[in-house]
Amino acid sequence: MTATPHQNTIRADQEAYLQEHPEVASLLNDFLRAVVEQKPEDVFEFARQHFAGAGVDRVDAVVVAGPSGVGKGTIIRKLMELFPQQFGFGCSHTTRGRREGEQEGVHYHFTSLDAMREAVARGEFIEHAEVHGNLYGTSVAAVGDVTKKGQVCLLDIDIQGVKTVKASPLRPKYVFIAPPSMEVLENRLRDRGTESEESLSTRLHNAREEVDYGTTQGNFDLVVENDDLDQAVRNLSSRLTEWFPKIKRAAGESLV
Numbered sequence: 001m002t003a004t005p006h007q008n009t010i011r012a013d014q015e016a017y018l019q020e021h022p023e024v025a026s027l028l029n030d031f032l033r034a035v036v037e038q039k040p041e042d043v044f045e046f047a048r049q050h051f052a053g054a055g056v057d058r059v060d061a062v063v064v065a066g067p068s069g070v071g072k073g074t075i076i077r078k079l080m081e082l083f084p085q086q087f088g089f090g091c092s093h094t095t096r097g098r099r100e101g102e103q104e105g106v107h108y109h110f111t112s113l114d115a116m117r118e119a120v121a122r123g124e125f126i127e128h129a130e131v132h133g134n135l136y137g138t139s140v141a142a143v144g145d146v147t148k149k150g151q152v153c154l155l156d157i158d159i160q161g162v163k164t165v166k167a168s169p170l171r172p173k174y175v176f177i178a179p180p181s182m183e184v185l186e187n188r189l190r191d192r193g194t195e196s197e198e199s200l201s202t203r204l205h206n207a208r209e210e211v212d213y214g215t216t217q218g219n220f221d222l223v224v225e226n227d228d229l230d231q232a233v234r235n236l237s238s239r240l241t242e243w244f245p246k247i248k249r250a251a252g253e254s255l256v
């Protein structure tokens with residue numbers, strides 16, 4: 001049966017699209033290769049997991065790490081106030097209890113240990129780690145929620161998490177927030193009033209090793225000392241606009 005002119009037009013249009021998007025063929029070939037290599041019992045479930053992580057190596061993301069109480073959350077909030085259209089927060093999951101004022105989907109996705117373990121086993125997390133007795137993690141979906149809007153995804157991740165992100169397909173920029181001193185860090189944690197003596201001492205104990213790792217040459221793309229908050233945010237913003245020129249174009253040069 002010969003094709004009608006209308007069918008020919010549709011076919012030409014589809015072929016033109018596929019030529020402009022060679023990643024479609026590569027994505028399908030990768031999937032087929034994975035299926036024949038791993039021979040999954042449940043192909044639909046396998047496909048869901050396989051495609052959940054597709055393209056995650058190409059998204060714009062920034063990992064903001066540092067010891068507890070150094071000001072990661074504060075700096076991220078400031079950046080998002082300054083550049084509301086350009087940055088979005090990649091909301092992590094946690095099994096820890098909700099602190100006063102924290103909202104589901106804004107500060108964290110609050111979940112149970114069992115639900116989180118199951119989601120991790122299904123391959124839905126880029127990284128996860130147990131910190132101070134609770135699970136924390138960054139899901140593929142949380143990063144996608146931000147980057148599909150064209151925004152740079154800001155991630156608040158502890159040092160253990162950083163090490164696993166480095167082993168994941170995500171290719172973010174890594175920023176370490178350093179305290180001016182251990183005394184200042186302790187005062188900030190005390191003044192925040194969120195920790196018991198025991199949790200405070202665990203956090204300070206971990207902080208020394210974290211600062212060693214964070215300030216070791218080559219572990220981070222940028223180290224920012226959070227002494228004066230506005231200065232720290234200025235230092236960070238200026239580097240972010242170099243890394244992601246689209247931020248500067250959209251925000252206007254005066255902001256930086």
Ligand SMILES: Nc1ncnc2c1ncn2[C@@H]1O[C@H](COP(=O)(O)OP(=O)(O)OP(=O)(O)O)[C@@H](O)[C@H]1O
Pocket residue numbers: 066067068069070071072073074075188189191192226227228229230
């Ligand atoms: N430059 C700064 N000068 C003074 N206080 C600060 C500064 N930056 C942050 N703080 C204060 O220090 C406390 C800790 O900050 P924040 O909660 O942002 O830390 P964090 O690194 O996100 O901690 P965690 O990892 O435990 O969530 C807060 O009370 C915050 O207001």
